[in-house]
Amino acid sequence: MEDESFQPNESGFKQYATSHQQNFEGATPILRTHDLLTIKSIPIKPLFCDTPVAAVDVSSIKIGETETGLLCAIRGAIVWKHDSRYSYLRFGPFPFHITEENKKEIYNLFKHHSFEISEDANAPNLANVPIRMGSLLERWLQLGISCSAHDSVILWDGSLTAGTADSPLNVVSQLLEISRNRLNTILAFSKTTNLRLLGxxxxxxxxxSWPPCLLQINGFPPQSGPVFSLGNVYVAKLTQGICSFRLDIDKEISLERGIEAVQKLLGNDLLIQSYPETLRLAHTFSTFTATEVIGIQHLIAQQYGLRIIARPNIRRLLFGPFGKGSEG
Amino acid sequence: MRLYKKEGNTLQILSFPNDNIEKGDYLIIEDSRVNKKLITQVIDVQFANVPGLLEELLRDSTTEDCVYGEDFDPLKVSSHINHIQDAWMLLCKIRGTLENEKPSVNVSWLPSRSKSGIERFSITSLLAQIDNGRNLPIHIGETKEKSPFTINAHDLDGTLNIVTGKKGTGKSHLSKLLVLGLIDYGATVIVLDLNGEYTNLGFSQNGEKNVYHDKVHVLTPGANLKVSLAQLDLRVMLNILVHALHLPGASTREFRRIWQFLNQRRASTLRELGEAIKSWKCNQHVRDALFSRYNSLLNSGFFTDIATEAVTFEEFFGETRKGGALILNLQDVSSVDRQIVVEYTLGKLVELLGQWKIRAVFLFAEEAHLYLRETYWDDIVTRMRHFGVFTTFVTNQPDTIRENIYRQADNIFLLNFTNERDLETVSRAARVDSETVKSIAHDLPHHHCLVLGKTVKDFPMVVKVRAYDVQTMGQTRLFFTSRDYARAEPQLR
Known part of the structure; x- marks a missing residue:
């Protein structure tokens, strides 16, 4: 990376945040549904027993471009609540300079350290590397918390669908199995979903629905092409307010244990707009602000002598005020 | 440092704390392509509006009290993030241009934002460029870089000056420095000393006579400053009666007749004046009015019929021919008597200057609103200035000085003010923009002074006023002393 120049994307931080952070945080892979879905409302009540609640979230962001590749940074956070007290462990930011030449090496190194997969995987397209690396860090942190926690509620950001590049089936299955073995229950909250019922x-x-309740959606096919659903799908309306979320609970555990885990979550964590505070904090701690992006750019420039070069925005050059949207 | 924005005469420059810039510092923006340098002065240091900072602070503030944890940050990225968070935005005023190393006020150009280099411009270098203080230097203090700061006595000549600042910031201390500096170059200085602060200028702190001892003459009305009526011009006497003693018009006309009568008889004494009023054929009310004013003159102790007691200003000015100060000690003088003395002094001054018996006088007036009548303010900035009375007003209540004085002031020595209203008043000075005054003066440390105007060639400068070996009299008398504290300590335990 030394003596190279890089260029922060002209589209600005907000655009990065939406285009890159959202890609893997909010959205869930599409499962093809059919019309035989049924819905069942399950009222729940808080279970006040001392159960630790932990949450994991990771952010990745594109910092800029160099003549040979791109600069990105990833950061992850684990937040847990135990004995009425929130604690966190934050990893990063870790900046990377990824080029066509080193992307495979970096990607495999990450995969190897995460899940000891020895075989070389195909590295993704350069533009997708930050998201993939973020996913790998997330899986690594999820693995860590699954292995260290016991009889706890573990919150994930996203769904329990597997079979995509970000969520390989074997990896997600392995994580769920480890959790089950240590009597942990994984609750995966999705802020957005593409799943629809009767349109x-x-x-x-x-x-x-009258909160707190779960709406159990039955009838989803366990597999749609290469994509597998490893969890039972619910709509969680846990507090008063306008928000409700898609909630996936491990299929391999009993319905009662899954619901009990949600009740323990209600009894042990603060929920605002149906969203657990632990998961919100994990998101807050991991997400990048514009200042941090500038700070990382400063580090890269100072430590590696990089010079920032502004690359002209071709769309703006060609179309003037009509040249909206990202470059390309 | 990077040039960010220009709005009117104000530049915004991005900086970081390690640049160690403070309010009042000068920066030079060099555009090598045009071989010009822009001279700017920092008037305020603010936090830069870094994008995302609010989110950052919100995250920290909402979690710091209730969430505990640690960061695994092996690359120490957080230090770089903190560096960005701490970025400063310097608000600077454009003061001039350096073209071929010569300063000019031409600021009709703008340096390149992307190519310009910005660096600190030391006050010492700036002073060297504006060629300040070489001719008749008066050593005022030191600059931020600890180099001596001098002003040129020439720049106080023929000028109207103001020394102002809140109580206890060192106004009188600075004024004394100016007085002594002027004496050094043979100037005649008159100080209207309201609190007797200048009376010991001729003594060192250890009580011994200093080099100024023979040049400082303390005149205490009623003691060593007494005058005879014969020395008085009718105009001066009428000014005293009308403005200091508020004699009505009809009575003034009668007094004029009495005065002319006594003059014709060459009997201008207090005793004769009293007799004349007593026997003068006039309305009883007029007689009463004249008599009460006569008693006031008599009781002031300022007038005498004894020839050996009476002194003349001509004599005093003779003693200050090679430089000296006449300190008019107005301490313990009643407000009416104070006005009588000042009326007499100023009237006499104009008379002597009009006759070219003295060349020019530097007048230092402390809290002038307490003894200067309304019409004198305009007189001082117009008529008296042309006669050769160059006034320096010293006050801690800037709103007691008229706005036109600020507008016409050539030099302002501004010490700390925190009150917005006071700053607003001083900011009316024509020699500098109001933002500079309000922002810099507000945060001036103790004994630091913002010098504005001709003495600094309109480049406002912050100076630490130097100490000197003169006995100070302006210190407030206190009830509790450090000894009292020591005594009280055991009881507190």
């Missing part, structure tokens, strides 16, 4: 967005179904 309505799944999360809209919670609007008329």
């Amino acid at each position: 309505h967005k799944l999360t809209d179904l919670g609007e008329k």
